[in-house]
Amino acid sequence: xxxxxxxxxSPIINxxxxxxxxxxxxxxxxxxxxxxxxxxxxxxxxxxxxxxxxAKTIASPGRGILAMDESNATCGKRLDSIGLxxxxxxRQAYRTLLVSAPGLGKYISGxxxxxxxxxxxxxxxxxxxDVLLGQNIVPGIKVDKGLVPLAGSNxxxxxQGLDGLASRSAAYYQQGARxxxxxxxxxxxxxxxxxxxxxxxxxxxxxxAISQDNGLVPIVEPxxxxxxxxxxxxTFEVAQKVWAEVFFYLAxxxxxxxxxxxxxxxxxxxxxxxxxxxPAQVADYTLKLLHRRIPPAVPGIMAMEATLNLxxxxxxxxxxxxxxxxxxxxxxxxxxxxxGRPENVQAAQEALLTRASANSLAQLGKYTGEGESEEAKKGxxxxxxxx
Amino acid sequence: MSAFVGKYAxxxxxxxxxxxTPGKGILAxxxxxxxxxxxxxxINVxxxxxxRQALRQLLFxxxxxxTYLSGxxxxxxxxxxxxxxxxxxxELLQEKKVVPGIKVDKGIVELAGTNGETTTQGFDxxxxxCAEYYKAGARxxxxxxxxxxxxxxxxxxxxxxxxxxxxxxxIICQENGLVPIVEPxxxxxxxxxIAKCAAATETVxxxxxxxxxxxxxxxEGTLLKPNMVTPGSDSAKVAAEVIAEYTxxALRRTVPPAVPGIVFLSGGQSEEEATVNLxxxxxxxxxxxxxxxxxxxxxxxxxxxxxxxGKKENVGxxxQAFLVRCKANSDATLGKYTGGSAGGAASExxxxxxxxx
Numbered sequence: 001x002x003x004x005x006x007x008x009x010s011p012i013i014n015x016x017x018x019x020x021x022x023x024x025x026x027x028x029x030x031x032x033x034x035x036x037x038x039x040x041x042x043x044x045x046x047x048x049x050x051x052x053x054x055a056k057t058i059a060s061p062g063r064g065i066l067a068m069d070e071s072n073a074t075c076g077k078r079l080d081s082i083g084l085x086x087x088x089x090x091r092q093a094y095r096t097l098l099v100s101a102p103g104l105g106k107y108i109s110g111x112x113x114x115x116x117x118x119x120x121x122x123x124x125x126x127x128x129x130d131v132l133l134g135q136n137i138v139p140g141i142k143v144d145k146g147l148v149p150l151a152g153s154n155x156x157x158x159x160q161g162l163d164g165l166a167s168r169s170a171a172y173y174q175q176g177a178r179x180x181x182x183x184x185x186x187x188x189x190x191x192x193x194x195x196x197x198x199x200x201x202x203x204x205x206x207x208x209a210i211s212q213d214n215g216l217v218p219i220v221e222p223x224x225x226x227x228x229x230x231x232x233x234x235t236f237e238v239a240q241k242v243w244a245e246v247f248f249y250l251a252x253x254x255x256x257x258x259x260x261x262x263x264x265x266x267x268x269x270x271x272x273x274x275x276x277x278x279p280a281q282v283a284d285y286t287l288k289l290l291h292r293r294i295p296p297a298v299p300g301i302m303a304m305e306a307t308l309n310l311x312x313x314x315x316x317x318x319x320x321x322x323x324x325x326x327x328x329x330x331x332x333x334x335x336x337x338x339x340g341r342p343e344n345v346q347a348a349q350e351a352l353l354t355r356a357s358a359n360s361l362a363q364l365g366k367y368t369g370e371g372e373s374e375e376a377k378k379g380x381x382x383x384x385x386x387x
Numbered sequence: 388m389s390a391f392v393g394k395y396a397x398x399x400x401x402x403x404x405x406x407x408t409p410g411k412g413i414l415a416x417x418x419x420x421x422x423x424x425x426x427x428x429x430i431n432v433x434x435x436x437x438x439r440q441a442l443r444q445l446l447f448x449x450x451x452x453x454t455y456l457s458g459x460x461x462x463x464x465x466x467x468x469x470x471x472x473x474x475x476x477x478e479l480l481q482e483k484k485v486v487p488g489i490k491v492d493k494g495i496v497e498l499a500g501t502n503g504e505t506t507t508q509g510f511d512x513x514x515x516x517c518a519e520y521y522k523a524g525a526r527x528x529x530x531x532x533x534x535x536x537x538x539x540x541x542x543x544x545x546x547x548x549x550x551x552x553x554x555x556x557x558i559i560c561q562e563n564g565l566v567p568i569v570e571p572x573x574x575x576x577x578x579x580x581i582a583k584c585a586a587a588t589e590t591v592x593x594x595x596x597x598x599x600x601x602x603x604x605x606x607e608g609t610l611l612k613p614n615m616v617t618p619g620s621d622s623a624k625v626a627a628e629v630i631a632e633y634t635x636x637a638l639r640r641t642v643p644p645a646v647p648g649i650v651f652l653s654g655g656q657s658e659e660e661a662t663v664n665l666x667x668x669x670x671x672x673x674x675x676x677x678x679x680x681x682x683x684x685x686x687x688x689x690x691x692x693x694x695x696x697g698k699k700e701n702v703g704x705x706x707q708a709f710l711v712r713c714k715a716n717s718d719a720t721l722g723k724y725t726g727g728s729a730g731g732a733a734s735e736x737x738x739x740x741x742x743x744x
Contacts, residue, residue, distance in 0.1 A: 237389040244600035251593035257640050288645075292390065292606050296676050297639040319644050319676040 047215040051259030052299075054178045055217045058138055058261060059300025062360045063109035064324035065219075068098055068331070069142035069181065071114055078331075084340045088116070096122040097338060098331070101349035105136035107356035112140040112181050112219075112325070118172065129176035140179040140219070141172045143207070147185060156196040159184035159203050162210070169214035179217040179261070182207045188238055188270065189228040197245055205249035212259055219302065219325070221263035222246055228270030232277050235267050236285050243293035257297040263325050264290070264301065266309055283312030294320060314365035323363045330355045391603040395564040399608030400647075402526050403566045406486055406610060407648025407678040410717050411457035413568075415652075415684035416443060417490035417529060419462055426688075432697035436464070444470050445695060446688070449706035453483040455717035460488040460529050460568075460682070466520065477524035488527040488568070489520045491556070495533050504545040507532050507552050510559075517563035527566035529612070529682075530556040535574045536587050536619065546594045554598035561608055568650065568682065570612035571595050575654050575738065577619035585616045585633045592641035606645040612652050612682050613638070615664055620655065620738050627660075631667035635675060644676035651679070653686035655738025658712055659726075661686040662719045669722035680720045685737045687712050 045051070058065065070078060075094075076086030084090050095117050098104075111132055118141050120128050132139045143165060147157040159182060169180065184200040186192045200222050211218035222242050224235065243264070250257070267285035269277055277285075286309070290301060301318075302325035303310060313322050333355060338348035361367040406413065418426060423442070424434035432438050443465050447453070459480055466489055469475050477487045493509040507530060517528065532549035534541040549571060557567035571591050573584065592613065599606065616633040618625055638649060653661040661683060668679050681687075690712065695705035718724040 233389070240389055240600065244597060248593060248597040251589070251641070291645040292643050293600075294643060295640050296642075296644055296674055297636070319674045 045212055045256065047212065048256060048259065050178075050215060051212055051217050051256065054138060055259050055261055055299045058110040058179060058217070058302075059321035059323065060109055061321070062364050063107055064326070064356075064359055064363055065110045065112060065140070065302050066098070066104075066108045066137075066330055066356070067112045067181075067325050067327035068095065068117070069112040069114045069140075070327070071142075071146075072116065075114070078335060079340075082335060082339050090340070091116070092120055093123055093340075094335075094338070095120065095128060096124075097345050097348055098334070098352065099128055099131045099135065099137075101352050101356075103135075104353065104356065107353070107360040108135075108137050109323075110138040110140050110179060112142055112179075113177070114142055118175055118177060127176075133176070138178050139176050140181060141177040141216070142182075143168065143172070143180045143211070143216075144182040144184070150196055150199060153196050154190045154193050156187055156190045156193060157185055158196070158199045162203070162206055165207065165210045166214055169211055169216050173215040177216060179219060180207075180211045181219045181221060181263070183221045183223055183263075185223045185225050186238065186242055187225050187227065188230050188234060192238060192242075197242055201242065201245035201249045204246055205253040205255065208250055208255045208260060209253040212256060217259055217261060218255075219261045219263050220246065220250070223263075224265045226265070226268065226271045229272045229274075230270040231273050231275055232267060232269045232281070232285055235269065236289060239264070239267055239289050240292060243289065247293060247295070257295055258299060260298060261300045261302055262294065262298060264303060266303055279309045279312045282309045283315075287313055287316070287318070290318070290320075290322075296320065310359065311362035311365060311367040314363060324359045326355075326359065330359070389603065390605040390607075391558060391561060392605060393562055395561065396605060396608065398526075398564060399561055399566050399605060402486060403608050403610055404647045406457045406527060406566065406650075407680065408457050409678050409680070410721055411455060412681035412683070412716055412720060413458040413460060413488070413650050414446065414456050414687055414713075415460045415529075415682050416446060416465065416688070417460040417462045417488075418684065419490075419494070420464065423462075426692060427697070430692055430696050438697065439464065440468050440471075441697075442692070442695070443468065443476065445702055445705055446691070446709060447476055447479050449709045449713075452706070452710040452713045453480070453485050455713040456485050458486040458488050458527060458682075460490055460527075461525070462490055463520075466523050466525060475524075481524065486526050487524050488529060489525040489565070490530075491516060491520070491528045491560070491565075492530040495531075498545060498548065501542055501545060502537060502540060504535060504540060504542060505533050506545075506548045507556075510552075510555065513556065513559045514563055517560055517565050521564040525565060527568060527610070528556075528560045529568045529570060531570045531572060533572050533574065534587070534591055536577050536579050536583060541573070541587055541591060546591055550591070550594040550598040553595055554602035554604060557599060557604045557609060558602045561605055566608055566610060567604075568610045568612045569595065569599065570652065572612075572652055572654070573614050575614070575617060575620045578621035579619040580622055581616060581618045581625055581629065581633055584614075584618065585637050588614065588616050588634075588637045589640055592637065596641060596643065606643060607647065609646060611642060611646055611649045611677075613649065614654055615651055615656075615661075615668075617654075617656075617664075627663045627667035630664045631671050634664075635668055635671050635673060635679075638677075639673070639675070642677060646677050648678040648680060650682035653681070653683045653737070655736060656686060657734050657736050658686045658689050659734045660736075662712075662715045662724055663726065665716065666719035666722060666724035669720060678720065681716045683716065687716070689735065689737060 129139050145161040150156045150158040208218040296319040300321040334348045334352040337351045338344050492507050495505040498504045560567035691705045691709040694708045695701050
């Protein structure tokens, strides 16, 4: 039975929406779903224009995403590392510190929140969402419900969270969120099995379609875990397979590519591999992967880890904006500087701004590493930045 | 599943990039003996080898026209033919830096159980044939898959079958040194609107690239030859800018930047229409990481054929007509075409319903 809904008519390029000479596309996504008796499934999301605009805003030059969506348990680990109890008050204090850093919006275009934070206020009673909007930062929300064992696989995981996702997403939208995040993983030492790859890709595609249906730009994140002794060529091989599946299923689910963002892991050797790779090599492999798998309609690629690699990747012109979505890389020094003391808040915020501005420069291909603090440098060369 | 990087990898990448040079495009002169017969009969010329040779010689010796071409697709017979002075066509083209290509498919057959949908033949000994063609000087190949739009078409079977066929053909070519032009043509026949064509095109291209990736095809060493996104042949026409927007959107959603060039087929469009549409696409101010160019058969040769009429005394004028179309399309790849190259024949629609090659 045909389920035709109203189709937007001819696409209009709105000349007032020029951003650096690139007009915002406004075209309804229509895909042919051939199944008897008669065929077209028309996708006409009422949020299409807004999704495109939001995605482009997040993917703006010189800016990236601050991932601050640690679950309560994970946040507890962070607080514990500076000797603080995992209470709501402490989580609130920490998140207040982050979102109130003056001028953060110059370097940060979006902030991913955990559900608790989306509904929280700052210590002085302002809604966190409102503080972010005031900073010109788009609020985002983690919507997945974590990884669980994948039955029938080689001890691999899959990501849960589709049940009730539509109504949850609608509620998050009401609360002010405009983008979502769903992190699934693929493990190379465990195969990966074809089953695990398919499940990861299909889950992402379903999540993306549901998000867009409810006004949220989905960040598509199939993380290929670093663990393992495999070399960079093996990572490259697996990444190509994963992304081919992801994009094919996204297409089958009628996801509008102009309204998504990607969060790929960079192509690096496994953490236990004896052959290391330089930032230039990582950039080279990663760019090749992106060129072979990512359609130009995707506005932004928000990569994980490493300022040096991000800088290397932005030395050439890319069809999509290549930026960052970092958690610890942005927060680490800030957290340590704060140590839970109110008198350290300003210094901690400065540390955050320093990392944010460094990554902003990397996004523009202009990062030099000059003037970095010892702490930050240490982080860069030891903690997962040596590939 | 990394891409296959065999002994020809660098050469494939280099050739694909060269064929995709902005300002240049492809002349599809690979009409099979049967098809060229139809062309010749339309100007009352007998379908014998001498005439087929004469037509191709006319095209390949057109003064200055070859500057606007980066490649010419040939039929097998033509690959081994010579000019009347005894110079192999392949050499003639190579001297002018035009890469010789070769049609390697063996036509389409119907898929039983479908409503007239087809699959493409030609796999038997394809590898060996490609190796022979490479020896003869060919450096790229072409394989035409055909799909159609209807109430239940393109069907899942047709999409999968044609996508897999294109992928298998593509990797075999790359194993043997030929850059595969991947051509999933969706026919214009029908009364559907442009949005439906866009949907079908996006679905088909997504499946094609999935198949290419699954078969380890090295995308940097391929070219794409898609249809433009247009309303059906029985529907009202739309402006070139609309065709450009829908087409470029569909491609931005499906074609990875690793692909160096997209060379459009003209389908049944008139010479002028095809040029104007290509021009509109290149004028669009949006990021297009691949060259947008042409691989035209009828849309380059129509006027030339009519002007020639099979008569020796008309060769010069016919070559002039050919040069005009080549330059016009070259300008179109740069977004610089200003029109006015349309003579009477150039505006003539070349649409033939349910076109059988």
